Amino acid sequence: xxxxxxxxxxxEQVEGPLSRAGVVVSEAWRDNEQAVGFFxxxxxxxxxxxxxxxxAAGRYGINLDFPEPDGSxxxxxxxxxxxxxxxxxxxxxxEHFEVPVTALA
Numbered sequence: 001x002x003x004x005x006x007x008x009x010x011x012e013q014v015e016g017p018l019s020r021a022g023v024v025v026s027e028a029w030r031d032n033e034q035a036v037g038f039f040x041x042x043x044x045x046x047x048x049x050x051x052x053x054x055x056a057a058g059r060y061g062i063n064l065d066f067p068e069p070d071g072s073x074x075x076x077x078x079x080x081x082x083x084x085x086x087x088x089x090x091x092x093x094x095e096h097f098e099v100p101v102t103a104l105a
Contacts, residue, residue, distance in 0.1 A: 004033050006052045006086075011036055011058065013090050021099040040097060043067050048096055050089055055082060060089045064096050 003011065015025070017040060026037035026047065035051035045067030050060055061082040081092075093099075 001071065002033055007034060007036050010050060010057065010086060010089060013096055014093050017094060017099050018097060021097055036097070038093065046097065048093055059083045059085060062089055062092055088104045
């Protein structure tokens with residue numbers, strides 16, 4: 001996978017904890033050098049897409065996808081953000097996929 005340095009660095013930070021939590025890199029984004037997608041094996045509707053294009057140096061954008069709820073629709077919540085530092089993106093990914101703290105070790 002050929003990725004820009006900023007995306008490769010992000011992947012280094014999160015691949016271990018996410019993979020231990022059953023989250024994998026999406027093949028759909030394999031050829032995009034400036035982006036990476038992740039999804040949960042347990043629920044493919046739970047996904048995230050992180051990108052560096054159109055962002056300031058050292059910043060990222062993120063889109064979060066959620067599974068369709070059973071019953072009534074949920075209140076709308078923001079599902080994307082831009083121009084965030086690496087630490088914020090890592091935290092958002094870990095929270096989005098409910099990665100247990102023990103997975104970080």
